[in-house]
Amino acid sequence: MTTTSNAPAPRTRRRGGRGPAGNRGEAVAGWLFTLPALLIIGVFLIAPIALALWVSFTDWNGRNSPLFNDRVDVVGLDNYAAITTEDSLLRELFGRSIRNNVYYVLLVVPLQTALALFLAVQVNRRLLRAKGFFRTAFYFPSVTSSIAITGVFLFLFSATGVVNRILAFFSVQGPNWFADPRGLVHIALGAVGVGGAPAGWDAPGFLGVSAWQWIAGPSVAQSVLIMLAIFTTSGTFMLLFLAGLQNIGAEVGEAAVMDGAGPVRTFFSVTLPMLKPTLFTVLTLGLIGTWQVFDQVYLTRGTPAAPTLTSPAYLAYNQAFEGNEPGIAAAIAFILFLIIIAMTLIQRFALADRDPSGFGRDRRNRRAVDGGRGDGGMAQGAARVQAGPQSGTGGGLT
Amino acid sequence: MKQRVTGGLIAGYVVLVVLATVYIYPFVIAIVDSFKTDAEATQDPMGLIPQTFTFAAYERLFFDTALPLWAANSVFITVVVTVFRVFFDSLAAYALSRLRFRGRSAIFALFIAVLAVPSVVLLIPRFLVIKELGLFDTYGGMIIPLLADAAGIFIMKQFFDSIPASIEEAARIDGAGVFRTFWSVTLPMATPALITLTILSFQGSWNEFAHFVVSRQSPELNTLTTGVGALVSGQLGSGNQFPLKLAAAVLMTIPVAVVFFIFQRRIMSTTEGAEKG
Structure with missing residues (x-):
């Protein structure tokens, strides 16, 4: 930061302070330059949050305006209560959407992260030929639209579709994927003789969903959406890991191998710890993205197993547009926001260094791997993810 | 020692080729099936060469939707x-x-x-x-x-x-x-x-x-x-109409695919966009 000004002013004047000095022209330009972005972000990002917060506390029915409207009454936390504490169908719908999304997150995040890391390590091998081809193959699904790729998956996983024919080749009878609402855990329990809910497990439990339903596991239909998510995001995250690996350089691993460590051990005790900042980025983006699954749920809303696919994001849409309950929709959006913040904080805490003696060393590694571009890595990753089929990843510099 | 390295490399290739096939196959099959008749796409979705090659799905997309x-x-x-x-x-x-x-x-x-x-x-x-x-x-x-x-x-x-x-x-x-x-x-x-x-x-x-x-x-x-x-x-409409849906998916993917292949190196640059050059 040395200089910037219209007039060739004496330099010494602005070398000193880092504060908001500058001349008038520069100040006006600064505000004019940021104005368009500020207006758009203010009107369509900040104002919506304020308006939705207000709506979530009212009984507005969606007609006319929620502001300065005599027919709109403040109902306090009623909308929040309707989906969390009141015994209602709505609460059960919300509970089920949370359950569905929990299983989706629990499976997609670890699997896509592991697969992305595996792919990155494989295509980063020095002796590998056709690196470009492999990278392209793995990354291409990440640039396609969620609509196109979901359409293709509906075809692949239809009852007599490609996947079931491949399974038949191995003498496995595939399920009718998108029509199958059975939970995987229920299926597994059924296989060992537990056909139904044990006594007491059928009563409405947390959020109106019975314990038996909570442990159902992802449905067969949802497992297709899980595979779809892994298929479309592993390429993006592979690139993030690849950047991390290349920043570490090959020497580190080679040194460890020289010391007699095997490749597997080298990976887990040398490479992986150095990749921690990238891992953090990937997990954060993964968590934020999976908690917001919408497009795929919207497209499959007409399938027989749709109730096992809903997410809070979809339920909010459904309540606003089909249920005429914007207050409920806004309340769901805020609860989802809180869940996402809580998840990223928990994840951040879990990955934090708790060994004070190793702190200094780790800091140095972090800089080496990140190249001092931590925030940028996150922004870049967010922009990439947002552009691809796993939409709805706002970012996450939390 | 050398043999072990070569063995590992071959195993690595096999894994990568299998995975790459899994990643590419859905796109290939989507393109192929978009040129099949409705009946063929349902009865034989896996055939890599359409028995009756038809542009019917594309024609319907352009003229009926x-x-x-x-x-x-x-x-x-x-x-x-x-x-x-x-x-x-x-x-x-x-x-x-x-x-x-x-x-x-x-x-x-x-x-x-x-x-x-x-x-x-x-x-x-x-x-x-x-x-x-x-x-x-x-x-x-x-x-x-x-x-x-x-x-x-x-x-x-x-x-x-x-x-x-x-x-x-x-x-x-x-x-x-x-x-x-x-x-x-x-x-x-x-x-x-x-x-x-x-x-x-x-x-x-x-x-x-x-x-x-x-x-x-x-x-x-x-x-x-x-x-x-x-x-x-x-x-x-009703029915599966898989070729129609696949053709639509193919068409809407073409622009992003073209941009992707033109700017492939920049898009997949692992040095991030912020790097000069």
């Missing part, structure tokens, strides 16, 4: 969003990187905070504001909210930070104004980041779906994503 209109809307929205987003993001990023003014750090902090707001959470809140402003079901409501994004501002700011400010001094001494300096000196130097941002904005707005679901309702404002979305989820 509103796909041309959806495509026109998508092109229009994508072009407007990309051009303005790149411009507005660069302007804001330049101010944050170079200009000194009261409130700069507050604006920067605001953009960082905004980056952390998940976009799907914003769907309904944004819909409420769009409706309140009378922009619901208009191009304005579909386009304006997408014209700037914090992530793009970040990418540009990082790049501007990496360009030495001394480059601008000569221009300033010659009496060029702030905008002139930005436009004809600094911005051209940021071409790599501009390309990255253009590609990401193009891809993002072309593939945008959720926002167009909540910001419009008229069929005339359907984009490819919402139009093909309705088609794919079976709201139009």
Whole structure:
């Protein structure tokens, strides 16, 4: 930061302070330059949050305006209560959407992260030929639209579709994927003789969903959406890991191998710890993205197993547009926001260094791997993810 | 020792080839089946060569559905969003990187905070504001909210930070104004980041779906994503119609695929867009 000004002013004047000095022209330009972005972000990002917060506390029915409207009454936390504490169908719908999304997150995040890391390590091998081809193959699904790729998956996983024919080749009878609402855990329990809910497990439990339903596991239909998510995001995250690996350089691993460590051990005790900042980025983006699954749920809303696919994001849409309950929709959006913040904080805490003696060393590694571009890595990753089929990843510099 | 290394390498290739096949196969089969008849696509979805090669699905898309209109809307929205987003993001990023003014750090902090707001959470809140402003079901409501994004501002700011400010001094001494300096000196130097941002904005707005679901309702404002979305989820017509749906999926993927293959190296550059060169 040395200089910037219209007039060739004496330099010494602005070398000193880092504060908001500058001349008038520069100040006006600064505000004019940021104005368009500020207006758009203010009107369509900040104002919506304020308006939705207000709506979530009212009984507005969606007609006319929620502001300065005599027919709109403040109902306090009623909308929040309707989906969390009141015994209602709505609460059960919300509970089920949370359950569905929990299983989706629990499976997609670890699997896509592991697969992305595996792919990155494989295509980063020095002796590998056709690196470009492999990278392209793995990354291409990440640039396609969620609509196109979901359409293709509906075809692949239809009852007599490609996947079931491949399974038949191995003498496995595939399920009718998108029509199958059975939970995987229920299926597994059924296989060992537990056909139904044990006594007491059928009563409405947390959020109106019975314990038996909570442990159902992802449905067969949802497992297709899980595979779809892994298929479309592993390429993006592979690139993030690849950047991390290349920043570490090959020497580190080679040194460890020289010391007699095997490749597997080298990976887990040398490479992986150095990749921690990238891992953090990937997990954060993964968590934020999976908690917001919408497009795929919207497209499959007409399938027989749709109730096992809903997410809070979809339920909010459904309540606003089909249920005429914007207050409920806004309340769901805020609860989802809180869940996402809580998840990223928990994840951040879990990955934090708790060994004070190793702190200094780790800091140095972090800089080496990140190249001092931590925030940028996150922004870049967010922009990439947002552009691809796993939409709805706002970012996450939390 | 040498043998072990070779063995490992071959095993590695086998794993990679199998995985690459799994990743590529869905696209190949989608293209092939889009040229089959409805009956063949259902009875023999796996055949890699259609027994009856037909353009029927494509003809129906062009003449019996509103796909041309959806495509026109998508092109229009994508072009407007990309051009303005790149411009507005660069302007804001330049101010944050170079200009000194009261409130700069507050604006920067605001953009960082905004980056952390998940976009799907914003769907309904944004819909409420769009409706309140009378922009619901208009191009304005579909386009304006997408014209700037914090992530793009970040990418540009990082790049501007990496360009030495001394480059601008000569221009300033010659009496060029702030905008002139930005436009004809600094911005051209940021071409790599501009390309990255253009590609990401193009891809993002072309593939945008959720926002167009909540910001419009008229069929005339359907984009490819919402139009093909309705088609794919079976709201139009009956039966499987797999070739039709696959053809629509193929067509809407072509533009992003073309951009991807042209800018492949930049898109997949692992040194991140902020790196020069």
